[in-house]
Amino acid sequence: MRVAVTGTPGTGKTTATELLASDFEVVHLNEVIREQELTTGHDDERDTLVADLDAVESWLGDREDVVVESHLAHEFDADRVVVLRCAPDVIERRLRERGESAESARExxxxxxxxxxxxHAVQNHGEDSVYEIETTDRSPESVAAAIEAVIAGEREPSAGTVDYTDYL
Known part of the structure; x- marks a missing residue:
């Protein structure tokens, strides 16, 4: 089985997946993209690498029993897709603390x-394969436990349960 853990930067993907107690291999896709140079160039406006999605898909191959973690993870084949969600003002603060520009954090x-x-996750995988996890007021350990419940099949799909439109 392949599980994608995705979400907007700052939602806690890397931190939570590093705490997983699962036997699944965890692939931090952004690291792989950098290390394997799976890019098509650099976006100067956003000061970021542009991932070559075809090259990444080829690199992933038919790996099984893997958790693929990245804000791009939902772009690839997966049996279950976990979308971590976090209050936008918290995301903005976390990204600024990481050194992101105000414009990037706001975007x-x-x-x-x-x-x-x-x-995108629902469009690519269907509602029956997408699991939202609200992370704003949860510890990383609690988020990891919720991901583990998805992996174990102990949690029902839950796309569309989080709403932050009041931020706009």
Missing amino acids: NAESEALDVILG
């Missing part, structure tokens, strides 16, 4: 409020 916060990643 990501607005994307979260507009359900951009959730929408």
Whole structure:
């Protein structure tokens, strides 16, 4: 089985997946993209690498019993897709604390409020494969436990349960 853990930057994907007690391999896709140079160039406006999605898909191959973690994870084949959600103002603060520009932090916060990643995940995988986990007031350990419940099949799909439109 392949599980994608995705969400807007700042929702806690990397932190939570590092705490998983599952036997599944955890692939931090952003690291792989950098290390394997699976890019098509650099976006100067956003000061970020542009992932070569075909190259990433090829690199992933037919890996099984894996958790793929990245804000891009929902773009690839997966049996279950976990979308971590977090209050936009918290995302904005976290990203600023990481050194992101105010513009980038605000853009990501607005994307979260507009359900951009959730929408893509549902479009690519269907509602029956998408599991939203609200992370704003949860510990990383609690988020990891919720992901483990998805992996174990102990949680029902839950797309569309989080709403941040009041941020807009």
